Amino acid sequence: MSGRRLPALFIGLRYLLAKRDNRFIAFTSLISMAGLTLGVLALVVVLSVFNGSQGVMRERTLITVPHADIEAKPRFSDWQRAQQLVASVTGIVAAAPYTELEALLSKQGYHQVTRVRGIDPTLESQVSRLDESLLEGSLSALQPGERGIVLGRALANNLRLFTGSAVNLVVPQANQAGTRLSLVMHRFVVVGIFDVQFSVGADLAYIHLTDSAALLGLQDPSSAVRLRLQAQDVEQAGTLVQKAVGLLVQEQPGPLYLGKDWATTEASLFGALRLEKLMTWLMLMMIVGIGAFNIISTLVMVVAEKQPDIAILRTMGASRQTILMVFLVQGTTVGVLGVTIGAVIGSLLALNFTPLMSALESVLGRETLYVLSALPARWQLADVVITSGVALLISFLATLYPAWRASRIHPAQVLRHA
Numbered sequence: 001m002s003g004r005r006l007p008a009l010f011i012g013l014r015y016l017l018a019k020r021d022n023r024f025i026a027f028t029s030l031i032s033m034a035g036l037t038l039g040v041l042a043l044v045v046v047l048s049v050f051n052g053s054q055g056v057m058r059e060r061t062l063i064t065v066p067h068a069d070i071e072a073k074p075r076f077s078d079w080q081r082a083q084q085l086v087a088s089v090t091g092i093v094a095a096a097p098y099t100e101l102e103a104l105l106s107k108q109g110y111h112q113v114t115r116v117r118g119i120d121p122t123l124e125s126q127v128s129r130l131d132e133s134l135l136e137g138s139l140s141a142l143q144p145g146e147r148g149i150v151l152g153r154a155l156a157n158n159l160r161l162f163t164g165s166a167v168n169l170v171v172p173q174a175n176q177a178g179t180r181l182s183l184v185m186h187r188f189v190v191v192g193i194f195d196v197q198f199s200v201g202a203d204l205a206y207i208h209l210t211d212s213a214a215l216l217g218l219q220d221p222s223s224a225v226r227l228r229l230q231a232q233d234v235e236q237a238g239t240l241v242q243k244a245v246g247l248l249v250q251e252q253p254g255p256l257y258l259g260k261d262w263a264t265t266e267a268s269l270f271g272a273l274r275l276e277k278l279m280t281w282l283m284l285m286m287i288v289g290i291g292a293f294n295i296i297s298t299l300v301m302v303v304a305e306k307q308p309d310i311a312i313l314r315t316m317g318a319s320r321q322t323i324l325m326v327f328l329v330q331g332t333t334v335g336v337l338g339v340t341i342g343a344v345i346g347s348l349l350a351l352n353f354t355p356l357m358s359a360l361e362s363v364l365g366r367e368t369l370y371v372l373s374a375l376p377a378r379w380q381l382a383d384v385v386i387t388s389g390v391a392l393l394i395s396f397l398a399t400l401y402p403a404w405r406a407s408r409i410h411p412a413q414v415l416r417h418a
Contacts (some may be wrong), residue, residue: 028298029334031411034340035291037345040391043284044346047383048353050277051229052218052376057198057273058262063129064201065262066226067234068241070248072255075223076365083123083225085251087245091233093226099212104170105205110159116149116205118212127228130194130206136163137192144210150192154202165190171215186215200269203353234282237261288391289336292398299402303327303409322405327403328396335395343388353377 013347076082076097083095099118109400125131131139135153149169151161161167166189173184188207196202207215227244228251229237248257263270349356352385354377 009089019033021230021313021345023188023196026292028301032291032294032298033279033334033341034316035294036288036335036391036395037342038287039284039287040339040342041346042287043281043387044343044379044384045281045349045377046284047277047387048275048350048377048379049375050280051378051380051383052353054270054273054277055378056376058188058270060196060198060260061149061200061266061269062234063133064204065266065408066127067229068227068237068244068261069224070227070241070245071258071260072248073223073254073258076225077252079087079225079252082248082252085247086225086227089240089247090246091230091236091240092227092244094123094126094228096120096127096228096249097209097224098124098226099209099216101212101216103215105155105159106168106170107159107161107165110164112155112158112203114155114203114205116207116212116213117216118207118209120209123263124206124226127226133194133196135193135195136333137190138208139192141191143209144208146208146212147186147188147203148208149188149189150194150206151190152194152202152204153195155205158203159191161190163190163193167387169215171266173216184215200266213296234262238263285387285390285394288394292335292394294399295334295395296402298334299327299331299399300405303402303406323409324403324407327406328399331399331403335392335399339395342391343384347384350377352380 004147036408070086072079072082083097086092087095097120101116101118102113103116104113119139119142121142125139134150137150139150142150149167151159156162160169165336166187169186169188170183171186173182192206227237227241229240233240241261245257245259262378357375
């Protein structure tokens with residue numbers, strides 16, 4: 001540190017810490033620091049809750065939505081071989097065939113159009129956690145030829161269905177010439193009900209892959225393969241599915257292969273969540289802005305009070321740059337302290353959010369509060385670094401104008417009116 005900057009640092013800290021004769025200015029400095037602390041603290045905690053909520057939503061969405069899937073048009077020439085090929089790609093844990101069709105479910109005057117997915121129960125358990133979400137029955141109850149069906153809880157409630165209930169499944173079917181469609185009714189029995197505790201996939205229905213072939217009038221209905229990725233590779237699903245598509249094109253040319261990942265199929269949902277997080281961040285950053293405005297007002301009062309001191313320093317040889325640095329040190333110190341305290345306290349609250357909310361509920365009672373302990377929180381270093389960096393930048397910019405005004409004071413004018 002140069003000789004000029006060292007006195008500027010000492011003088012700036014002295015102005016900040018000397019509170020005997022300027023208690024009001026010291027109080028406004030504390031208000032500025034508190035505003036920055038509160039803003040950064042709120043941002044860290046709220047962003048952690050957003051991260052936790054998005055993580056839970058993604059986890060529940062990926063119960064019914066594949067990490068990635070590959071669709072073959074018109075169909076796989078050999079889906080068993082295709083399954084082995086895609087599963088050999090590094091990062092892909094397992095693959096399972098499925099088919100999907102639109103159908104009308106009907107019972108005693110209740111009707112609902114929904115997606116019906118044909119699966120192999122044994123292979124499906126390797127690529128999804130659907131069996132863990134079952135409230136009644138089991139996936140193993142889906143046996144070929146027995147016309148069993150597993151329904152989402154929302155779908156079952158809408159149709160007033162329970163395990164063991166019979167339901168009519170109506171699908172369109174073309175004649176042999178393919179010139180006319182007719183509706184064909186099939187009778188299925190509910191063998192299971194699942195609940196993913198989320199809107200995505202809540203109205204799905206599952207039947208056995210062989211039964212879906214009978215509905216479509218095909219020998220082999222498998223037109224798509226669902227992929228399960230390693231947990232650390234879920235974010236790279238798009239890259240991995242394209243590798244798998246390239247391998248299929250090379251080894252099994254003929255069909256048109258279309259690869260999709262969860263970020264593409266559910267882009268609207270997760271895009272809306274990211275936008276909501278960004279808008280919340282911008283709104284809460286206004287609290288930091290209020291703290292920055294307080295820094296400006298505090299420094300303006302300090303400059304007005306310290307004009308004689310500034311004039312004396314200038315006559316003793318202090319340059320305008322030194323005076324500028326004095327007030328930059330004072331304002332920046334307030335910003336650094338406020339942001340640091342807010343980041344530390346906010347991180348501690350975010351890391352211990354669930355036990356703290358549980359303790360608060362036990363004191364105030366769940367009847368008084370929403371069940372806050374059910375809110376997940378996931379602290380991320382990147383959020384803290386970005387928030388703290390922006391808050392420090394705002395607080396630094398807030399010091400520039402008062403510091404510049406202090407450096408422009410003419411000592412002769414001040415001393416003449418002293």
